Amino acid sequence: MNISSKPPFFMETSNLSYRYSAKGPAVVDNLSLQVPEKSIYGFLGHNGAGKTTTIRLLLGLLNTVYPVKLFGQELKQNAQGILSRVGALIEHPSLYGNLTAAENMQVICRYRRLSFGGIPGILETVGLGKHANRKTKDFSTGMKQRLGLAIALLGDPELIILDEPTNGLDPQGILEMRELIKKLNQEKGKTIFLSSHLLAEVEKVCTHVGIIRQGRMLFQGSVTQLTELYKSSQVPVLIETDDNEGTRKLLEQHGFECRIEGLQLLTYLSSRSAIPALIDQIRNSGIGIYQIKAESKNLEELFFSLHNDPNSGT
Ligand SMILES: Nc1ncnc2c1ncn2[C@@H]1O[C@H](COP(=O)(O)OP(=O)(O)OP(=O)(O)O)[C@@H](O)[C@H]1O
Numbered sequence: 014m015n016i017s018s019k020p021p022f023f024m025e026t027s028n029l030s031y032r033y034s035a036k037g038p039a040v041v042d043n044l045s046l047q048v049p050e051k052s053i054y055g056f057l058g059h060n061g062a063g064k065t066t067t068i069r070l071l072l073g074l075l076n077t078v079y080p081v082k083l084f085g086q087e088l089k090q091n092a093q094g095i096l097s098r099v100g101a102l103i104e105h106p107s108l109y110g111n112l113t114a115a116e117n118m119q120v121i122c123r124y125r126r127l128s129f130g131g132i133p134g135i136l137e138t139v140g141l142g143k144h145a146n147r148k149t150k151d152f153s154t155g156m157k158q159r160l161g162l163a164i165a166l167l168g169d170p171e172l173i174i175l176d177e178p179t180n181g182l183d184p185q186g187i188l189e190m191r192e193l194i195k196k197l198n199q200e201k202g203k204t205i206f207l208s209s210h211l212l213a214e215v216e217k218v219c220t221h222v223g224i225i226r227q228g229r230m231l232f233q234g235s236v237t238q239l240t241e242l243y244k245s246s247q248v249p250v251l252i253e254t255d256d257n258e259g260t261r262k263l264l265e266q267h268g269f270e271c272r273i274e275g276l277q278l279l280t281y282l283s284s285r286s287a288i289p290a291l292i293d294q295i296r297n298s299g300i301g302i303y304q305i306k307a308e309s310k311n312l313e314e315l316f317f318s319l320h321n322d323p324n325s326g327t
Pocket of ligand 1: 033059062065066
């Protein structure tokens with residue numbers, strides 16, 4: 014993967030690696046991230062893949078000898094200046110329940126020596142304008158998360174880093190957070206880096222994506238490129254017939270790999286358009302089909318297909 018400096022990426026790492034202990038495994042392993050300006054970059058991976066650790070490295074919260082660049086500058090050389098242009102929400106926000114939304118923001122403003130002037134506008138942006146004077150102990154999880162984002166927006170950062178921003182939210186809360194992220198990007202020009210373990214979530218919100226497994230990058234590119242790759246990977250198909258064993262033999266004779274799973278047979282096709290021919294083959298051999306169903310590919314299968322694709326990832 015090439016690290017180009019023209020134009021500089023808003024955030025980039027080159028072969029970033031990290032171990033929590035000298036003899037422990039690499040939790041982040043040769044990770045070269047490239048986050049374009051004005052993108053919404055989804056950092057996708059299962060629980061324990063190394064997302065939060067990477068975010069901590071990007072924010073200078075963990076020490077590393079590897080270069081981490083934000084806005085084209087090395088983080089270590091000007092951490093204070095660079096981080097004043099970054100807003101972050103890692104997991105759930107720490108709020109004082111007995112203080113109102115506005116008062117919670119004032120606490121952070123005092124700490125960061127920012128004026129209180131921007132608070133009403135930011136609360137309006139995140140949809141909490143009407144709740145500015147409510148104590149946060151009465152807030153729903155979604156409202157707390159939006160207030161956490163409001164706090165990250167203090168100081169008008171150009172880059173916003175969000176660790177699993179929809180975690181723990183109900184469907185309505187997820188929808189609102191998703192719309193808010195898009196609004197911040199499209200209307201306020203913010204570059205947003207967010208981590209998630211949900212492929213569907215990333216596809217709906219992000220312009221770019223980096224997929225990691227065990228700290229290693231499997232794929233990095235635009236969501237359009239990911240969709241193309243995803244489409245070209247194999248489709249799992251479940252078949253139930255009156256003779257699953259006979260169907261298995263038949264399909265294997267035609268070069269399909271398959272296995273019996275309970276009352277069904279699982280095989281993989283190159284695309285959904287191959288299903289009619291498959292049905293004809295089974296029916297022509299006198300086997301009765303009870304049902305046939307193309308499964309939607311989940312993250313695990315995408316990981317699997319990426320892992321086996323020599324052209325993808327690292
Ligand atoms: N402070 C720590 N000390 C030792 N190991 C840690 C520490 N924090 C995380 N790990 C380990 O590092 C690996 C990556 O964890 P990390 O939290 O970065 O992953 P993640 O992708 O953010 O997962 P999740 O979505 O569950 O938060 C995991 O195996 C985890 O157990």
